[in-house]
Amino acid sequence: MSTRKSPPGKDRHGNSYDASCPTRQVLDRIGDKWTVLVLILLVDGPVRFNELRRRIGGVSQKMLSQTLKSMERDGLVRRHAIATVPVTVEYSITPLGLTLATLMDQVRLWAERNLGQVIAAQHRYDAAAQASDRAA
Amino acid sequence: MSTRKSPPGKDRHGNSYDASCPTRQVLDRIGDKWTVLVLILLVDGPVRFNELRRRIGGVSQKMLSQTLKSMERDGLVRRHAIATVPVTVEYSITPLGLTLATLMDQVRLWAERNLGQVIAAQHRYDAAAQASDRAA
DNA sequence: CGGGATCCGCATCGATACTG
DNA sequence: CAGTATCGATGCGGATCCCG
Secondary structure (H helix, E strand, C coil): CCCCCCCCCCCCCCCCECCCCHHHHHHHHHCCCCHHHHHHHHCCCCEEHHHHHHHCCCCCHHHHHHHHHHHHHCCCEEEEEECCCCCEEEEEECHHHHHHHHHHHHHHHHHHHHHHHHHHHHHHHHHHHHHHHHHC | CCCCCCCCCCCCCCCCCCCCCHHHHHHHHHCCCCHHHHHHHHCCCCEEHHHHHHHECCCCHHHHHHHHHHHHHCCCEEEEEECCCCCEEEEEECHHHHHHHHHHHHHHHHHHHHHHHHHHHHHHHHHHHHHHHHHC
């Protein structure tokens, strides 16, 4: 997006971001704790519910269920219920979800490359804060 | 995100996800309700606190303050306090923050292009849900 | 003007139990 | 196996007051 004066295409974020702005609506969804992780996992192919649970550590079945339901509602994933003896349910990514997953994968790459800088900045910040505390 | 202290020793149910996963750590930050919006606004140049508040509708001063503080801690923005008669404080984006802002701006573009599809999917989903309710 | 401190409602999330 | 239902704890985020 370059610097302040040369926006790419239709850059109109000089105005206020009211709640109705699309950015915020999408941000509220991917801001969710699990949505992005599910999205990235499903890129490689359909995954069953409990396998999803295993691959994403630390998610409760309730949260995963909720997450998948809203993702399905938003058209990001598709649900396939197979009537086997113990019910089998597979989740797969939709074309729309795939475009978003591609974006979020870049965020993942950014994270891997720059997390070190973030951590370093934190250490510097905390050290400076402690110094002020001693001064006071 | 906030100033999450992250109690890492607390792993009651055994298999918690790996906190060392960079994706998750960054996601927790941008998952924050305001961070991304502030980031994108600051791309155009330094902005003062209250102007930031006006440009971003619906943010309380507490949340904006908290957000800016963690962003500063993470090295995404820089704070400039100018000792004028009523204190003036400007926030500007850092090079690191700019790289992340570039990414998030693409998310913003995705939102503007695809929000319609998401809304449409929701309508379809809700309509189908109502149909099942009538069947039952 | 910028922002820290405090109180508190309300949404979120985890754990548990139950259904199909 | 794949959920739903309910309860309870946690803590985000808003409102208000106050200080530099």
